[in-house]
Amino acid sequence: MLIRFGLIGCGRIGRMHARNIAAHPMAQLVVCHDLIADAAEACASELGAETAPSVNALLGADIDAVFIASATDTHVDLITRSVQAGKAVLCEKPVDLDMRRVEACEREIGSLASRVMLGFNRRFDASFQALRNRLLAGEIGTLEQVVITSRDPEPPSPRFIATSGGLFRDLTIHDFDMARYLAGDIVEVQAIGANLIDPAIKEAGDIDAAMIIMRAASGALVHINNSRRCAYGYDQRLEVFGSGGMLQAQNQHPTTVEVWNGECTHAQDRVPHFFIDRYADAYRAEIGHFVDCLSNGKPFLAGFTEGKAALQLADAALASLASGRVETVEHGR
Amino acid sequence: MLIRFGLIGCGRIGRMHARNIAAHPMAQLVVCHDLIADAAEACASELGAETAPSVNALLGADIDAVFIASATDTHVDLITRSVQAGKAVLCEKPVDLDMRRVEACEREIGSLASRVMLGFNRRFDASFQALRNRLLAGEIGTLEQVVITSRDPEPPSPRFIATSGGLFRDLTIHDFDMARYLAGDIVEVQAIGANLIDPAIKEAGDIDAAMIIMRAASGALVHINNSRRCAYGYDQRLEVFGSGGMLQAQNQHPTTVEVWNGECTHAQDRVPHFFIDRYADAYRAEIGHFVDCLSNGKPFLAGFTEGKAALQLADAALASLASGRVETVEHGR
Amino acid sequence: MLIRFGLIGCGRIGRMHARNIAAHPMAQLVVCHDLIADAAEACASELGAETAPSVNALLGADIDAVFIASATDTHVDLITRSVQAGKAVLCEKPVDLDMRRVEACEREIGSLASRVMLGFNRRFDASFQALRNRLLAGEIGTLEQVVITSRDPEPPSPRFIATSGGLFRDLTIHDFDMARYLAGDIVEVQAIGANLIDPAIKEAGDIDAAMIIMRAASGALVHINNSRRCAYGYDQRLEVFGSGGMLQAQNQHPTTVEVWNGECTHAQDRVPHFFIDRYADAYRAEIGHFVDCLSNGKPFLAGFTEGKAALQLADAALASLASGRVETVEHGR
């Protein structure tokens, strides 16, 4: 079964997803829409798709699924309209920066939420999936600790910071989701943050480094550390520790070359600069998973619920920053 | 400029190349031919190409280039006819197993040899290229030693062995080419071989393990070690040692996951099973290089000369096996 | 100048220190004392020392320094009597489990505190020292994050747990000191703990796993993770992350051997089982440092102040466990 896609949002990320859709043997990019008509036109003409002048026109086209890669504050509206138009949805994270709007959306779409997949790309990284599968298969016994290292190569522009929802809702959201992916539901969150990198980030009311500790319902403990700057590239590591041992997913490197010289030995390449390179395969696998779920009636590995739950943890971490205390997280509310 | 390809030989390897051609934005698979018509048909229909009932028909089609992936003993004839028909050629290694036929071909096609690229896929591996570029850039000073480790995961069938030309012309041919890629012309070859794995290989008159030492015209020394069996996968490593240090290209692994447990630590995945997986990216890059050279008038990184020179080293190694002494290699003969 | 030592406490740890003293070219073990006379006798006769029937007798001997390796609850009394008898002191950590007793001791001995060195052995590990020296030399710019992984191979007996002062004062005390060694004074502490390993530890009122986040006065953030059990040995790693990069001190392995086979590749030995093996060289270097400081009038790298400060952090972590909130730490009180 060929899955026919409409794409809303043809910026840099949307364009990458468009190419991945077009390259997938069981997917077809049918129609594109963007507020900037030229962006939609460029994307469509590169990949042999049509353009739609409006979201309504796009939703009226003969498509099975909508990929939402537009601005964050449009997600809730577009998710709602898309599922109500009978389409499956693959939406870039987050659902929204405001939990009240997420909950309103959830109420509005009801059981159609099962038609929505969230673009938590890291769930589809081959190394992270292999680590998780081996963890779930019991290779290290009962899970006791998770350590997530997640450092961006460089801070975004102050302008972006202002609308980002802050470090926890923008960057850490991926790590909160990864924590849930590995350890299940989280019940307690404590966070400390700092301004160590760029004064402009502080002026924008945000932090640029953070450490978080959490407790999972299973009893496992979780640590996340974050930085908005990392000299050696985009640092993305996982460690899961259990009663029988430890699994680590190390950083990836562009080549396997090591140099030994008068200064040092074993020196490898820096890690990929940022997410577009680091997760190129994961983004492709994400499309593949979505297509596979639609074709074969499987549930999404990252549904609406995951989007909401990650935001809930971000909010709890923010509350902990303010209160200086452990914040408990209530599930199923 | 779009390069239009005809493909001769639609077996497993030919099919892989066909897909890489089809996926390249500046290449198009136009027509396929195979002695087994069904194989050509399957390949053509998958990728939207035509089939040609004969080589002549294929050469008569509107194509710029011929990819030769047929049986080794057809290469010389097909190379000759293709270049004489005005086509560029990308031919799977080797040119031929018999140096006299290679030299006859060389005389026959004359200056058209510059239109022939040999499929020495490893030259296009990102890690090996990075290692070579850093070597050529002087990062480790003057090259003094090269160590090439090249071990297949498992021996081919005895039937294949019988027509393979033997270990040196079949397996080591890639390593001889790699030696030249890294160290330049080779002037002396000594080899020892052994039968350690499969008695059927000995019965077929071949060896299944070997060690070779060589001297380059530059003065650098080169070691190659080979095995027809390797318990942990397809072992493909390079080490270049110079006056200022060493570069190594390590094996690749499917994921970055390591396990630590009661038995061991740092345990990683096995290496990829064989060349189709290990060099998937290199095969794609090989097509890309060929297209780029044709489009932009650049010389091939692996031309007819490289095919002949690698065979010359294989023959010298065979001679050394028989003579028990160092064999000198004469260039430009 | 030869430093003449008296040793109080000839159990397993005391015996190890005795041998290190005896093996040091500028140190001499002169006299031993233990409540169990046979233990003192065995130690003395092995190493050619005398025994003293009482602490007073030992303090009356012709010695320059006292090594205190007796039970924790004797440390304050023995430190006090030793320095008041004019001896330098090298005391196993901790000073005491009760901050009020530590402060009383501090008041009692006054400026003689400068004569007391605490046995924070990890400060003398070659890898940890190299990491710290390179950090202090500015190799990774300004320090922003510290991650300390510290997992014991197996839990102590419930009987030991009962008198240990709890995980933070017994095990984490080393990590608190390491945090201060790398990041300087700590101003905020948050902790979560769990019982994941042995119900008997819970019954004894203690935890067996923990995660801690802290803020240093410098602004740097610090994470410590602890477990009372670790399948692959005694896990002891450091990571310091700064504006210009990262330094890691990895675990040590008994040999450099790696195995590649049909199951895995790069598999190394387990890490050393516990502190006696892991820090054998560090314990020797600790004696060397003490002797060097006494001989050359240098201050100790780990004085009475470090002992008190580490306990203060342990107490703050315990308070955080109870309060569920960040605890601030006041210095110089």
Add this chain to the structure above:
Amino acid sequence: MLIRFGLIGCGRIGRMHARNIAAHPMAQLVVCHDLIADAAEACASELGAETAPSVNALLGADIDAVFIASATDTHVDLITRSVQAGKAVLCEKPVDLDMRRVEACEREIGSLASRVMLGFNRRFDASFQALRNRLLAGEIGTLEQVVITSRDPEPPSPRFIATSGGLFRDLTIHDFDMARYLAGDIVEVQAIGANLIDPAIKEAGDIDAAMIIMRAASGALVHINNSRRCAYGYDQRLEVFGSGGMLQAQNQHPTTVEVWNGECTHAQDRVPHFFIDRYADAYRAEIGHFVDCLSNGKPFLAGFTEGKAALQLADAALASLASGRVETVEHGR
């Protein structure tokens, strides 16, 4: 049983051995001799031993064993006199540079050869021993290939070169022994050499780089590569490859610290500069083995036979350099 040692040769190496003897709990350095009386005096006074004015005086002392660390051309005479005086002998490698003298010595001392241990220190390196033990235990099945990498950090002085016996008898002798340690008797040797480093070495009639391939009686193939210069330190690696997998002994590093920065990642320390540092523990273990064998009537892991066999391989390699062909090695001659 305490083993009482006399030491002949109190230069840098002799002095190191003297300290190791003195530090061993079951060994005692009783008497030292050196042609330079001051050297013997310095060594003796440091370690509480006597000096002997002559070899005869030393052999007349109340000693069980003689450690011979004098110039190579004195070894045969001193071995002979020592064993004939009833002493066990631990002699630095080589027995002699001239096979005729070695064979004459062998005839002269007859069955007393069993009282002679050769100082092939690498056999006592913990990593190399672990690799060998695991190989012998069958962990990688049947041995098929051995790769020995052995590169000195810098060339010796031309004056030393002149009396060294050449690269194969001076440096490679250790690798020849290691080949036999791992693969057993060697039956074929081929070698190529080069002058890549220092013209003075060429003028002295020696080479400064070499590659060797050999066949063991077992059928296994062996490669040795050598250089008189190595930018990153003293490169000492082993690889054994068998039907079931591979074991590698990697280089050692002074610390476990790795740096990640804007230039590279995973960069470790250089390897130890030279053998005194790299094999410090092995030299201690060598003394321990000798003492253990004498005390418990065990055969030496490296006897007179090993000294002769390694020289035989060095001579075969030299012959191969001259003849340009494989040289066969006859055993038990």
